[in-house]
Amino acid sequence: MGNMSFRVALDTGSSDFWVVSSACTSSACSSVPRYQLAYQSSTFQSVNGNSSLFNVSFLDSTTASGFIARETMLLNNLTVPQQAFGLVNSSNVTLSDEISGILGLGFPRLSTIANTVVNATPVFASMAQQGTLDYPLFGLSLKRNTTGSLTFGAIDASAVTNRSNIEWIDVVPFAPFNGTNGTTATYLQWAVELAQIYVNGSLVTPVPTYPIAQSNHSLALLDVGTSGIYGPYQDVSRIFSQIAGSRLVSVSDTVGQWAMPCDASETITLNFGGGNFTLQPTDYLLGPTAGDPDYCLAWPAALPPSSDGVDWQLGTPFLETVYSIFSLGIDTKEAPMVGLYALRNSTAPVQSPSVVSAYFSSASATIDTELPNYLLPTPTYTTPPYVFNTSVTAPPGLVVSSGLATSTYSPVLDVASVNATALPTLEPSPTLFTFIITYSGSVSTSVSTASQASITLGEPPGWTSGAGAIRVPLRVVFFSVCALLLGLTRL
Incomplete structure (x- = not known):
């Protein structure tokens, strides 16, 4: 530049x-x-x-x-x-x-x-x-401790070996802000509906902050700029209630952080209306605490309600487990979509405590956190007014006339007949200069x-x-x- x-x-x-x-x-x-x-x-x-x-x-x-x-x-x-x-x-x-x-x-x-x-x-x-x-x-590939890729205009063929296994999810549009003159919904964020959460197979149904405005659907933002996973207190507290020994250990700047035994073997699974995407313990555990190395801080952390109704932020701990595709959509022809391709086999066995222990031992680092010697209550917050005009409908998959890609593109992700095999692919150059990152505590x-x-x-x-x-x-x-x-x- x-x-x-x-x-x-x-x-x-x-x-x-x-x-x-x-x-x-x-x-x-x-x-x-x-x-x-x-x-x-x-x-x-x-x-x-x-x-x-x-x-x-x-x-x-x-x-x-x-x-x-x-x-x-x-x-x-x-x-x-x-x-x-x-x-x-x-x-x-x-x-x-x-x-x-x-x-x-x-x-x-x-x-x-x-x-x-x-x-x-x-x-x-x-x-x-x-x-x-x-x-x-x-497309984004954020493989942990190895080479990743960012591709514009095509899918990384080295990361996606079977395009038919990509899970396509409609992006959610948002109505005009209150107090503005808009009359139609348009696209604002890479937000999708989060349908279900499972902890070791037990269902934790997401509870949206604004159930009426959002037709009882929770929204999740896919955000590569976020280094963690965050959800609303009403969901996060119920997730950790399913994990023995877990407890709220910190509420700092309204962010609620839970800790749990490091030898846990629970999985956390997210469902967006189709296939399941499962997090193993090494995906959602941050690492042992300095105050008690047998306890690990864990994602998700909890946040107070947001006035835009986006209750969940799925950052790099989730995005490292998938190849993610962000399709802008085409004016008058195709709605924006997110494609998720699981990088781990859905039938992969649950990580054993010994595997988790070996993983953190290799990092040789602890998180500088002292655990309180008493139980912290789950805080409550006043829900702010919803910022969007509830009289304007905003259904997922809405095709709009402007703000997306030029209509000269021919759509291949039509909701009725997604043809992912028609999407262009590329093979990364073998001489591409990249970086491999190893995690040593907070040092990369x-x-x-x-x-x-x-x-x-x-x-x-x-x-x-x-x-x-x-x-x-x-x-x-x-x-x-x-x-x-x-x-x-x-x-």
Whole structure:
């Protein structure tokens, strides 16, 4: 971008692309590569004289702010001309691993930039609306401790060996916000209906926060930018009531955290209306606590009710167990869908306590947590008013006329006859530079798998800003998904 290369964190829970600029001198920015304003890139285009402000905030109360600009963006050999993005000049968002910002992969309606500037469609939607991709989707493989992939326009054939086994789930649209003039539902988030939860085969029926507004369906957001699994207290407390010895051990900033015996062998299964997706203990256990190594913190954690009605956030612990496909849909022809392909055989045996123990022993780390010596009560919260217009219907699978991919695409994911075998696939290049991440407590160690020439992140070739050089292999666009760094390959 602007003859500069950056690593950015992927986020399916937001829609904006932003990077920190050289004008940001806070401690949060100074240690990462920054977009060099002094370089005066020939492809940079100001928006309203840099007076269109960009502001973003996160659940942990951190913020980033700056202005909106346009720049030509290169994703390996894909070009997105004059992409609107945020240049951040003030931030207290913690960035690590030379990550300079965030690439949001959500719907245009969720975009701060698209709602501020005309013709400022987010990156993924822009490629789909321009017809740049073979099909308007992207796929994510987040394998633990090994190479993963991000693909635009096609499915990673090395991860999905049988496309007929992909579970396709309708994305849920949302009605207009209260107080606005909209009369039809549109797509906002990668949210789907969560039908059932099982703990060792025992049903825990999800209880939605807004049963009338949502026709008694719980909603779950598939969010690669979330490092855990979160649900409402009314569901999470009942899940752990099915696991012997588990108890609520912390309520910090309204987040409820449970712990359970590390030698547990229970499975947690999620059902979205079709097939089951099962989490083994090593999928949902965080690790032993320092106060009592026989007890492990566990997902899901609990959150108070959210006014958008999205009760569940399924982050990387869940997404590491599946290959996930996010199909944007096609204007007037096809609704958005999420495809999930289980990476573990459904008949795989339940992990034994010895397997779980060996897994955590190999990590050689504990979580710095002291367990209370008394039982904590499950907190209760006042439900906020629902933010959407309940007089407007918003059925899953709604085909809309705008905001999706260009209608020049021919649909293959029609609800009546999904033809997943017609979706394009790709094989990752054997010379693709990737990172393998090993987990050592809270420390991640990256190991390259291919030798490449190098570049300096955040600086054009042959140009020196005086900042310390951060050199990485050339010819690769890097993305970071929580602790896992992914190489991007051609579609």
